[in-house]
Amino acid sequence: MRKDMMEMINADPDLKRFLHEQPIWYRKLARNPNDFQAFQIAALHYHRKTIPHRVEKFSNGVYMAQMMMSMFQAMNNNLS
Template sequence: MRKDVAEYLEQRKDLKQFIREQPLWYRKLTRNPYDLQSLEIASLHYYQRTIPHQVEKFSNGVQMASMMFHMFQSMQNQN
């Protein structure tokens, strides 16, 4: 792996961990060191940090809160 790519990965601990978990990317970067943008995108998808993942997580939280609210309302109506 090129020295500048290795230094970049040292600065970005999340990408370094991703490469440890997905060794295929080590080989890809060795062959094409300018593919860092694809690495970052793959890392975001792997760790579910993309905007659609964040929206889905927020939506699930709102649904859970709504369900709890309705459950508490039904409990109060029974008393």
């Protein structure tokens, strides 16, 4: 694999971890260095860091907060 590509991968811990967990990408990038953008996108999907994943995570957090608030309100109404 090209030295400049390895430097870019080593600079990003997520890319480095993805490369170690998905070793098929070593061969793909060594044969075709132009696939680096596809490698980055695959790493984002693998680590669930795409925009839809982040929106889903935020929505789940808001939903949990709403459930906690309704539970506290119900407990407060029962104590009164």
